[in-house]
Amino acid sequence: MRLHNFHKAYTVVIAIFLSLAACKSNNHISDYCNEIKRAEDLISHDKKDDALTLLFELENNLDETIPDTLKYKVLSRIGSIYYSDFKKDKADDYFKKALAVARKCGKNYESMALWNRCLTISDNDSILIYLKDCQNISHASGSRYTEGMSGINLASAYIQTQNLDKAREILDTMEYVVGNDSVLKNELANVRLNYLISTKNFDKAKEILDEQNVRDLNLYGRLSRYQNLYAIEIGKGRYESAIEYRDSIDEIKNKVDSISLDEKLSKTELEFTSKLDDERRNRDIAIIISLFVIIILSAFLFAGVKRRLMMKKQIELNEQILKLNLRIAQLTGSHNESDTPVNEGNADVQPEIIEKLRLNKELFINQPIYGRLKQLNLKRDSETIDKAMAREVLDGVIGQFADVCTNLRQLYSGMTYDDVLYCAAIYVGFSKELASVAFGSSEDALRRRKSRIKQKLPTAVFEAVFGTKA
Numbered sequence: 443m444r445l446h447n448f449h450k451a452y453t454v455v456i457a458i459f460l461s462l463a464a465c466k467s468n469n470h471i472s473d474y475c476n477e478i479k480r481a482e483d484l485i486s487h488d489k490k491d492d493a494l495t496l497l498f499e500l501e502n503n504l505d506e507t508i509p510d511t512l513k514y515k516v517l518s519r520i521g522s523i524y525y526s527d528f529k530k531d532k533a534d535d536y537f538k539k540a541l542a543v544a545r546k547c548g549k550n551y552e553s554m555a556l557w558n559r560c561l562t563i564s565d566n567d568s569i570l571i572y573l574k575d576c577q578n579i580s581h582a583s584g585s586r587y588t589e590g591m592s593g594i595n596l597a598s599a600y601i602q603t604q605n606l607d608k609a610r611e612i613l614d615t616m617e618y619v620v621g622n623d624s625v626l627k628n629e630l631a632n633v634r635l636n637y638l639i640s641t642k643n644f645d646k647a648k649e650i651l652d653e654q655n656v657r658d659l660n661l662y663g664r665l666s667r668y669q670n671l672y673a674i675e676i677g678k679g680r681y682e683s684a685i686e687y688r689d690s691i692d693e694i695k696n697k698v699d700s701i702s703l704d705e706k707l708s709k710t711e712l713e714f715t716s717k718l719d720d721e722r723r724n725r726d727i728a729i730i731i732s733l734f735v736i737i738i739l740s741a742f743l744f745a746g747v748k749r750r751l752m753m754k755k756q757i758e759l760n761e762q763i764l765k766l767n768l769r770i771a772q773l774t775g776s777h778n779e780s781d782t783p784v785n786e787g788n789a790d791v792q793p794e795i796i797e798k799l800r801l802n803k804e805l806f807i808n809q810p811i812y813g814r815l816k817q818l819n820l821k822r823d824s825e826t827i828d829k830a831m832a833r834e835v836l837d838g839v840i841g842q843f844a845d846v847c848t849n850l851r852q853l854y855s856g857m858t859y860d861d862v863l864y865c866a867a868i869y870v871g872f873s874k875e876l877a878s879v880a881f882g883s884s885e886d887a888l889r890r891r892k893s894r895i896k897q898k899l900p901t902a903v904f905e906a907v908f909g910t911k912a
Contacts, residue, residue, distance in 0.1 A: 474500065474508060478515050490523050497523075514543045514551055518558060525561060534562035549583035556580075557588045560595060569599050590619045590626040598633045601640050609637055632663075635670055644674045665694045759801050763845075766798045770849060789900070791853060796906040798846050799869055806870050811838035815871065824875040824885075832880040839866050856898045864891060865899075865907045 477500055484493035500516045521536030537558045544555035556576035563569045573596040580589035593616055600609035613634060620626040631650060638647035651670060668690045675684035773791045806812060815835050821827050840847075843866035850862040860881070867877055878885050896904050 470507060471509065471512070474503075474512055478512060478519070481519060485519065485523065490527070494520065494523050510543050510546045511551065514540050514547055514555065517543060518555065521558060521562075525558075530562045534559075537562055549579050550585060553580040553583050553585040553588045557591055560592065566599060566603055570596070570603075573599060586619065586621070587623065587626065590616065590623065591629065593619060594626070594629045594633050598636060601633070601636050604640070606637070606640060609633075609640075613637060632666060632670075639670060639673050639677065642677060644677050648674055665691065668694065759805050763798060763801050766794050766801070767845070770794050770798070774853065792900055792902050795846070795849060795853065795903060798849065799843075799866075799906065802843050802846055802866075803870055806839070806842045809838065809842070811835055812870075815876075818876050819871065819873045822873075822875060824878050827876060827879045829879055832876055835876075836863075836867060836880040839863070839870060842866075843870075850899075850903075854898050854900075854903075857895070861891065861895050861898070864888070865895065869907050 477496060481493045481496045481500070484490075484496065497516055497520045501520065504513055504516065517536050517540035521533045521540060524530075524533035524536065537555070541552070541555040541559050544551040553576060556572055556579060560569060560572045560576060563572060573592045576592035577589055577596060580586075580592060593612055597609045597612040597616070600606070600612070613630075616630055620630050635647050635650050638644075638650070647670065651667060651674075668687050672684050672687040672691060675681070675687060770791055773794065811834070814831065815838075818827055818832060818835065840863065843863075847859075847862035847866055850865065851857050851859070864877070864881065867880065872880065874885050874888065877888055881888065883891070892908065899907070
């Protein structure tokens, strides 16, 4: 029953967590939509610099949680701003990115993305491929405007490549697609005008141009109008009037160039890039500081945990030593009551003494003085060993092994204070050079001491201390 209740509670917690995560994600997406709407409003009020800054921010925050449809809007809006300011290269970069995203969003998005991409392509072979693709996808998705624009521009591309038959085939089918859309009708009229000029039907082309309302044309429209008038005059051999149109063409091109070289958007882009670099730099510094703080805290935490574990281990070892002391006292007491000589009747005490030596060594190893011992052991010439330091290490051995040394002297007759201390020093790892300096004796004298100790200690205890077979 408890397990069942636990699983129910766990399931509820997970469900709540997922709900909160979903709400947070939905709020994030909703905020993102609002920001895109704000950027579109800025564009509609001709505040392109502010819109571009906002769109750059949105582009910088694109991640896996943002739907592809919103990603497409951000990228295509940036491309449109660049295109409207005649910065075709930068517009092409963003239209290219937008098209890659639009292909995941469905044919409606893809048709518009293809059309935008067609606006910035200069290569004739590529433009034909993209326009055909755009026309077919737009027709399949029911996007009448992009189908019409792509068809009209496909006919224009065929005219430029002098494939007039193909151009005528498309123009004959465009009336139905264009319908009553005034923009499409105007674009179709311009392409038909180009077709007439290409087929040298100059009079009919001039009639169409005369019917145009010049005030409704943008810079591109006016440029196209004067280029057509220039082509007509050249075609008819009227070179003097053609020169006048040529002057108008150059004037409009200069305006286009001046707009395309306008530093406003470049300044906005530069300011945002600088801001982004500052944010990244500050973020990197914050990460480095955080990692440094984490490392320091981890070091303190590790040291604290290590100290606590060491203290716990020391307490456990001391408790084990206390138990051994009681056991040794009981065993030695029973031997005294039976009047058995200590050296003959203490075989059952030997394992306790050996274990007590081991526990004291484990405690000694965890002390700072043991590090000093290892350093001194690296010196193989006794003349280079500092006597005061060697004595300090020996004092540390005395402090740790005093109790077990007393046990050895009590249990085994003939063991002197220096004998038991020498046993403790060798047991914790004194090298022969260090032992010679610490005890103030030659190595030969210490070898003789070892031989005497072998006669006084039981074989098991001697082997445990010196690590050699008797």
